[in-house]
Amino acid sequence: MTTIRIKAKERAGIVDVKSLMKHPMETGLRKDKDGNIIPPHFIQEIVAENNGAVVFSGSFNTSISKDPYLSFQYSGKKGDKLTLSWADNQGQKESTTVDVG
Amino acid sequence: MFRSPKCGAFTAALLMSISPVLIAGPLGIGAPATAEMIAGWDIDIRPDGQGLPPGAGSVADGEGLYEAQCASCHGLFGEGAGRWPVLAGGEGTLDTAHPEKTVGSYWPYASTLWDYIHRAMPYPAPQSLTDDEVYAITAYVLYLNDIVDDDFVLNQETFQEVKMPNEPNFYIDDRPDVVNTRCMANCADPALFEIVTTINGVTPTAHFKEDSGVAANHYGNESSGAESVKVALSDAAVAGESVHAKACNVCHGAGIAGAPVTGDAGAWTDRIAQGMSTLNKHAIEGYVGKNGVMPAKGGNMALSDDEVANAVAFMVESSQ
Numbered sequence: 001m002t003t004i005r006i007k008a009k010e011r012a013g014i015v016d017v018k019s020l021m022k023h024p025m026e027t028g029l030r031k032d033k034d035g036n037i038i039p040p041h042f043i044q045e046i047v048a049e050n051n052g053a054v055v056f057s058g059s060f061n062t063s064i065s066k067d068p069y070l071s072f073q074y075s076g077k078k079g080d081k082l083t084l085s086w087a088d089n090q091g092q093k094e095s096t097t098v099d100v101g
Numbered sequence: 102m103f104r105s106p107k108c109g110a111f112t113a114a115l116l117m118s119i120s121p122v123l124i125a126g127p128l129g130i131g132a133p134a135t136a137e138m139i140a141g142w143d144i145d146i147r148p149d150g151q152g153l154p155p156g157a158g159s160v161a162d163g164e165g166l167y168e169a170q171c172a173s174c175h176g177l178f179g180e181g182a183g184r185w186p187v188l189a190g191g192e193g194t195l196d197t198a199h200p201e202k203t204v205g206s207y208w209p210y211a212s213t214l215w216d217y218i219h220r221a222m223p224y225p226a227p228q229s230l231t232d233d234e235v236y237a238i239t240a241y242v243l244y245l246n247d248i249v250d251d252d253f254v255l256n257q258e259t260f261q262e263v264k265m266p267n268e269p270n271f272y273i274d275d276r277p278d279v280v281n282t283r284c285m286a287n288c289a290d291p292a293l294f295e296i297v298t299t300i301n302g303v304t305p306t307a308h309f310k311e312d313s314g315v316a317a318n319h320y321g322n323e324s325s326g327a328e329s330v331k332v333a334l335s336d337a338a339v340a341g342e343s344v345h346a347k348a349c350n351v352c353h354g355a356g357i358a359g360a361p362v363t364g365d366a367g368a369w370t371d372r373i374a375q376g377m378s379t380l381n382k383h384a385i386e387g388y389v390g391k392n393g394v395m396p397a398k399g400g401n402m403a404l405s406d407d408e409v410a411n412a413v414a415f416m417v418e419s420s421q
Contacts, residue, residue, distance in 0.1 A: 005178050005245075007168075020178040022190070067190055069180060 004096040008082045015076035015100050017048065017056075019084055020069050027062035041090055043068065049083045050076050050100075060086075076100055144220060148210040150260045157256035158237025160244040166234055167241045170223045179203070179245040189245040192266065205246030209271040211263040215239045338418045341411030348401040349412050359393020361420070369420035380417065381410045 003022040008015055021043065028040025040062065048056035055074040076082075078100055085095035146152040168177065176182045179189030191201030200207075204214060219235045221227045230238070240255035243263060253259070274280075334342070345353070345363065352360040361368035372380060382388075385406050387397035398404050404412075 007177055018177050020180060067180070069178070 002096045003094055004084055006084055006096055006098045008098055008100045010076060010078045010100050013075055014073050016073050018071045020067060021086060022067050025064055025066045041088060043086045043088045046086045050080050146212040146216040148212045150257060153257050153260060154232045156232040156236050157254055158233050158240050159254040160240045160251050163237035163241025166238050188242055204242055205248060205266060207267050209265055209268040211265055214242060334418050335414060337411045338415040341415035344408045344412040345415050348399045348404060353416060363416045364419050366420050373417055380413050384409050384413050
């Protein structure tokens with residue numbers, strides 16, 4: 001079960017993408033109950049590819065909330081393969097592919 | 102309104118109950134509820150699945166229904182639009198400073214989900230969903246919380262497989278005073294019960310200073326509990342008590358600005374010796390003495406002279 005949920009719907013040549021990524025997005029500034037700093041853990045890079053071609057990319061940082069919600073649009077058609085992937089500062093990666101509906 | 106067939110049956114039953122044929126029972130009013138009427142009310146679903154109607158719905162079916170009926174408020178992913186309730190996420194936040202209580206992070210039983218959606222959702226048109234639709238939406242919300250897989254089909258049987266992540270954290274209250282066995286026969290005589298101990302210090306009582314001589318007026322006039330004011334009061338003094346509470350007690354209750362405290366006999370003896378007319382004059386017109394200042398009518402010019410005199414009578418009689 002992936003931690004990225006994506007809804008991609010095409011209408012009049014425009015694919016409307018809505019997605020939710022489960023991620024703690026720790027800034028590294030918070031402290032836990034014992035006063036120890038919670039290490040930073042946040043998504044740094046996000047890439048959306050349509051049939052292998054990059055249609056959206058971005059750099060996230062500590063100002064993005066926990067479990068980020070991302071919505072964007074691009075030109076595409078039904079049946080395209082949309083892949084959304086992220087990489088965080090701890091080297092973890094996650095990627096999910098859905099069919100555009 | 103929402104279930105017109107049942108509303109119709111109910112109305113018909115009401116009309117019938119007026120006819121003398123159906124009148125029964127000790128009060129001679131009402132009519133037995135029909136099985137259909139009871140079924141209209143008996144819609145609760147128990148944690149073990151009792152009450153679930155036949156039917157089924159898949160996560161895939163629920164996705165479309167959810168997006169059409171629920172997502173406008175609860176968000177496409179259950180994240181909650183605006184300030185509407187969040188349905189998914191929040192795992193592991195219950196013991197933090199900002200607990201996020203969702204279906205997945207908090208709810209102990211999936212039956213609540215089915216019951217609530219069926220009973221109260223969608224918000225503008227509750228009970229408009231079919232049983233199959235409720236199954237499908239329930240399945241999809243469980244899927245949004247990663248409790249079931251995307252090929253899950255919810256029905257009476259598969260409901261038993263659903264285990265909510267937070268269920269183990271709910272337990273029967275184990276404090277000693279809530280687990281006593283209920284006595285139904287040959288019980289102990291309540292007259293023999295004895296109070297072994299009481300819990301003190303829970304209610305703030307610092308404002309009840311018995312030796313302050315101040316009538317505790319926090320609960321109105323009936324609680325003039327301080328000993329020194331428990332004297333027989335004249336009619337004028339009784340009438341003045343409420344004026345005192347409103348206008349005088351601010352200073353004469355605590356001794357602000359050199360005011361003699363009501364009930365403090367020592368502070369009042371010399372003043373009373375001056376005679377009531379002098380006291381009334383000072384109270385009504387104001388007075389500057391060596392100890393402090395008495396503003397005219399306590400600064401409350403809306404009071405009549407008689408009301409002030411009544412209050413003075415109350416203070417004097419309470420302070421002898």
